[in-house]
Amino acid sequence: GAVVSQHPSRVICKSGTSVKIECRSLDFQATTMFWYRQFPKKSLMLMATSNEGSKATYEQGVEKDKFLINHASLTLSTLTVTSAHPEDSSFYICSARTGDLKNIQYFGAGTRLSVL
Amino acid sequence: DQQVKQNSPSLSVQEGRISILNCDYTNSMFDYFLWYKKYPAEGPTFLISISSIKDKNEDGRFTVFLNKSAKHLSLHIVPSQPGDSAVYFCAASFMNRDDKIIFGKGTRLHILP
Numbered sequence: 001g002a003v004v005s006q007h008p009s010r011v012i013c014k015s016g017t018s019v020k021i022e023c024r025s026l027d028f029q030a031t032t033m034f035w036y037r038q039f040p041k042k043s044l045m046l047m048a049t050s051n052e053g054s055k056a057t058y059e060q061g062v063e064k065d066k067f068l069i070n071h072a073s074l075t076l077s078t079l080t081v082t083s084a085h086p087e088d089s090s091f092y093i094c095s096a097r098t099g100d101l102k103n104i105q106y107f108g109a110g111t112r113l114s115v116l
Numbered sequence: 117d118q119q120v121k122q123n124s125p126s127l128s129v130q131e132g133r134i135s136i137l138n139c140d141y142t143n144s145m146f147d148y149f150l151w152y153k154k155y156p157a158e159g160p161t162f163l164i165s166i167s168s169i170k171d172k173n174e175d176g177r178f179t180v181f182l183n184k185s186a187k188h189l190s191l192h193i194v195p196s197q198p199g200d201s202a203v204y205f206c207a208a209s210f211m212n213r214d215d216k217i218i219f220g221k222g223t224r225l226h227i228l229p
Contacts, residue, residue: 004159006159034216034217042221043205043219043220043221043222044160044205044219046216049216091157093159093160094159095159095160103147103148103209103210103211103217104150104162104165105162105217106162107152107159107160107161107162108159109158109159110157110158110159112157
């Protein structure tokens with residue numbers, strides 16, 4: 001299947017700092033990428049849909065100024081958690097759609113963010 | 117309102133036997149259904165999918181069955197292996213719409229030795 005790389009896999013930061021997470025599609029071009037958040041023992045929560053060259057579409061309740069998404073190319077989307085607070089600590093996962101009609105999303109390995 | 121429901125949070129199955137994971141949905145307009153497998157601290161891995169116009173899709177040990185009249189789908193794993201122990205997410209999507217995939221809450225599968 002298609003490969004999606006997410007970096008870093010783990011980050012620990014101080015409260016008030018910003019953290020950038022990268023998501024790359026390695027062997028295909030992804031016009032659409034997605035960012036999810038997973039709370040312990042919960043399902044995946046879609047945060048935003050990222051389209052190459054345009055503004056991201058955020059789900060209800062997700063602060064766009066807090067979670068900045070940039071999709072500058074067909075293979076790279078970034079999520080920046082600005083002014084991180086302990087409640088932002090979570091597991092963040094990106095995915096990319098291959099663009100065929102099957103609408104299969106391929107996921108990165110996830111980033112564990114811990115805000116002290 | 118939960119459109120994709122996995123009512124069993126966990127399931128234990130003996131190694132070598134069949135694992136059956138169930139999923140119900142409420143929206144009859146879904147075009148595509150998918151199953152993902154997830155290990156702790158990793159991203160989900162795509163397993164198998166099925167179009168709404170089919171009732172069965174098979175790939176190796178994995179078979180997905182779709183019952184549209186009951187709005188129900190199931191994933192069968194046979195024979196179950198220790199490496200199958202993971203959380204399985206059922207998901208549904210619309211084709212040619214906003215590309216979102218709607219996930220269920222997942223079922224944790226334990227394969228017993």
